[in-house]
Amino acid sequence: MSKQLHIWMNEDYDETITICTLYETVLEILNQNELIHTTQPSVCTSSNLERGYRIFVHMLDGKCVEIKLGGENENTDREIRYGHNLEKLLMNNEFGFATINY
Numbered sequence: 885m886s887k888q889l890h891i892w893m894n895e896d897y898d899e900t901i902t903i904c905t906l907y908e909t910v911l912e913i914l915n916q917n918e919l920i921h922t923t924q925p926s927v928c929t930s931s932n933l934e935r936g937y938r939i940f941v942h943m944l945d946g947k948c949v950e951i952k953l954g955g956e957n958e959n960t961d962r963e964i965r966y967g968h969n970l971e972k973l974l975m976n977n978e979f980g981f982a983t984i985n986y
Contacts (some may be wrong), residue, residue, distance in 0.1 A: 889937040943980040
């Protein structure tokens with residue numbers, strides 16, 4: 885099984901396995917746990933892709949999208965590069981309906 889990082893933007897997550905604090909999420913990443921579920925979008929980073937994590941984001945509309953480097957991302961024609969701020973792109977709905985802009 886590949887390492888997976890699931891970021892939940894909606895409320896459909898399993899409370900028994902989903903981490904809700906940044907501190908605990910970072911500890912799980914540093915311990916290289918294979919499967920991490922979190923509500924922390926700030927861990928949506930290129931460095932976590934480099935650590936070998938596949939990043940899946942569970943959007944507000946219930947869709948799940950994988951964020952990858954390169955041009956193979958759903959919902960965007962943008963080629964994602966290592967230098968991009970993935971959290972910022974996520975929070976600006978670049979990959980799908982992740983947040984409500986107000």
